[in-house]
Amino acid sequence: SPRLALTPEQFISRIMEAEPPQIYLMEELKKPFTESSMMMSLTNLADKELVLMISWAKKIPGFMELSLSDQIHLLKCCWLEILMLGLMWRSVDHPGKLIFSPDFKLNRDEGQCVEGIMEIFDMLLAATSRFRELKLQREEYVCLKAMILLNSNLCNTTPQTAEEVESRAKLLRLLDSVIDALVWAISKLGLSSQQQTLRLGHLTMLLSHIRHVSNKGMDHLSTMKRKNVVLVYDLLLEMLDANTSSSS
């Protein structure tokens, strides 16, 4: 089947429209935080964001044409990366702060109350300052997010059945469309072609840092759950278990 009939410009406007609405924690924050109160707020917000992330993914052109098992595997594999990239985007103009939501902003040092989270906060802040340095554009941000989703499970399994082979071919074509869209977004910045190529490289290299901090975050959340520091339930529990079961 021909590649998506969308031009890069049309593709970008479609994924810009797919952007989830800004959500709020909508909780009375009792400060100073305790380890469990901070983890409770972080997981409550994450659970709400996951619901919005799934409806976001369904609006990515071509995602619903993939096999249902591919859709599930992709989302299971990248959900924390997607949440973290959204956090970085919201925090990009607030050096030293993590804007989890407009009513839930944390300074780096507030993470001290949760064992093991400072290392993750520092990685998130470092990646965010890199995006600030690069002056990441919203069009580039939405392309990177779609790339994370579509790229997440590409190298975890080899397709066996004919359906899996067909779905993987669709996935690769979809990934081409997202890369074309990112290249198009970069071409609008008035850079030389060599600078455009370098920028594409720098942006995609950041994806490996996002995967790394997501893996650290997944381990940390599993530890917090195992130690009963926080009760993880519902969709967040499903997505966490999906990762811990596959990794263990």
Add this chain to the structure above:
Amino acid sequence: HTKLLQLLTTKPE
């Protein structure tokens, strides 16, 4: 993946 499956397969609003 009950909740994930349910959210994936519900028709968009």
